[in-house]
Amino acid sequence: MGSVDLDVSRETLQKLEAYRDLILKWTGKINLISKPSQEDVWERHIVDSAQVFAHAPASGHWVDLGSGGGLPIIVASIMSQGVGADHRFTMVESDQRKAVFLRTALRELSLEGTVISDRIEKIATLEADILSARALADLPTLLGFASVHMKKDGTALFPKGEGWRKEEKLAQNHWSYNCEPISSTTHNQAVVLRIKDISRV
Numbered sequence: 001m002g003s004v005d006l007d008v009s010r011e012t013l014q015k016l017e018a019y020r021d022l023i024l025k026w027t028g029k030i031n032l033i034s035k036p037s038q039e040d041v042w043e044r045h046i047v048d049s050a051q052v053f054a055h056a057p058a059s060g061h062w063v064d065l066g067s068g069g070g071l072p073i074i075v076a077s078i079m080s081q082g083v084g085a086d087h088r089f090t091m092v093e094s095d096q097r098k099a100v101f102l103r104t105a106l107r108e109l110s111l112e113g114t115v116i117s118d119r120i121e122k123i124a125t126l127e128a129d130i131l132s133a134r135a136l137a138d139l140p141t142l143l144g145f146a147s148v149h150m151k152k153d154g155t156a157l158f159p160k161g162e163g164w165r166k167e168e169k170l171a172q173n174h175w176s177y178n179c180e181p182i183s184s185t186t187h188n189q190a191v192v193l194r195i196k197d198i199s200r201v
């Protein structure tokens, strides 16, 4: 299952499948992914997250906000390990049970990463080179988080659903930034917004 969708080594594929199985095992207890999406967790979550990795710089400190069950950051970390890239991973998740899941996933999948189990608004700046957030907040809020936690020359990657143009319009009232919308390979009308040079208007 899934091998046709991703161009990765057999070892990386096996790790991604092990991660998928872990999500499915835990989600009954702590709701890591929605019930309807459990039917198609590979495409809706794993492949969807893998495309974020494909658009990221090849090295640097990667911070993921509101990581939940680790999407996209656990997928990114598996793929980074698979190609021997030089990333360091930090995930921020305020729900303590989900933070326990993230630490378990890192351990069971032999991945390196730091889990901060606190609210994004409360923690010291993380100085990210790469900042991701999936299904966390609207774009104006995400740009506010990025302005605190991302380096000036960093790259933000925000997967967004079909309402992304509306969010962009709102964001432009408060923020100046360069935004490249990259069409999603998994959802019609969805995009990964690759954003740089963020400053307040």
Ligand SMILES: C[S@@+](CC[C@H](N)C(=O)[O-])C[C@H]1O[C@@H](n2cnc3c(N)ncnc32)[C@H](O)[C@@H]1O
Pocket: 032, 033, 065, 066, 067, 068, 069, 070, 071, 072, 092, 093, 094, 095, 098, 118, 119, 120, 121, 133, 134, 135, 136
């Ligand atoms: C809808 S889930 C998305 C999880 C994951 N990124 C995904 O795509 O499946 C949002 C997650 O962000 C966490 N979260 C929401 N607000 C937060 C905050 N202010 N600080 C830290 N985590 C937060 C929630 O606990 C939740 O796990």
